Amino acid sequence: MISLSKDITDAEVQAAAAYFSAMKPRSNIRVVETATVPKTFVAGWFLAALKTGEKEPIGQRIIEVPEDLEQFEHRDPRSQFNAYAPIGSVAKGAALVNTGGAGKTLQCAICHGQDLKGLGGVPSIAGRSPSYVVRQLYDIQNGARAGTATQLMKATVANLNIDDMLSIAAYLASRTP
Ligand code: HEC
Numbered sequence: 001m002i003s004l005s006k007d008i009t010d011a012e013v014q015a016a017a018a019y020f021s022a023m024k025p026r027s028n029i030r031v032v033e034t035a036t037v038p039k040t041f042v043a044g045w046f047l048a049a050l051k052t053g054e055k056e057p058i059g060q061r062i063i064e065v066p067e068d069l070e071q072f073e074h075r076d077p078r079s080q081f082n083a084y085a086p087i088g089s090v091a092k093g094a095a096l097v098n099t100g101g102a103g104k105t106l107q108c109a110i111c112h113g114q115d116l117k118g119l120g121g122v123p124s125i126a127g128r129s130p131s132y133v134v135r136q137l138y139d140i141q142n143g144a145r146a147g148t149a150t151q152l153m154k155a156t157v158a159n160l161n162i163d164d165m166l167s168i169a170a171y172l173a174s175r176t177p
Pocket of ligand 1 (some may be wrong): 023097106107108109110112122123124132133137147149152156158168
């Protein structure tokens with residue numbers, strides 16, 4: 001990406017931004033609350049379900065896999081994903097996102113918009129990949145993501161534990177993007 005971005009002109013950057021920002025986000029994640037999940041393997045940089053159909057306990061994890069591995073590996077933009085989450089996590093996440101969880105965090109709508117689909121320069125968080133969301137919340141809390149605008153997220157993540165992040169991610173993934 002670095003060598004590619006060094007070669008492109010400002011006009012090309014603008015054309016690419018106009019192209020991508022005109023795209024309508026569409027729903028590609030189905031959140032499934034469950035006690036058991038398909039056993040998975042690491043396929044490149046994501047997880048995929050074993051073809052054997054074997055299952056294992058979910059524990060405190062979100063397991064996100066493409067519904068159709070071949071379709072996803074062929075970069076089909078209509079690929080769908082299943083996000084398996086522990087039972088009750090969507091409701092727990094909804095409470096944190098919508099009420100702030102009795103002072104544990106802040107109501108996300110204040111900055112991300114009433115429908116969580118973004119407000120001005122603040123990004124949409126509705127219908128996003130739960131693995132991505134947990135990574136961002138964790139990285140913001142631990143300082144690995146630390147841009148100027150990121151400072152606005154610091155108070156939101158300060159008191160969240162991994163289970164809270166997981167529940168928030170499950171709820172956000174269940175929203176329409
Ligand atoms: C005070 C304003 C504010 C509040 C409240 C807030 N956010 Fe944010 N959030 C931001 C800003 C600004 C960014 C962009 C940060 C950046 O550019 O690095 C952001 C970024 C994010 C991102 C990364 C998105 C991406 O595209 O990479 C996630 C995930 C997120 N917020 C989740 C939440 C959740 C969940 C809540 C509620 C529990 C919340 N935010 C509450 C301001 C806020």
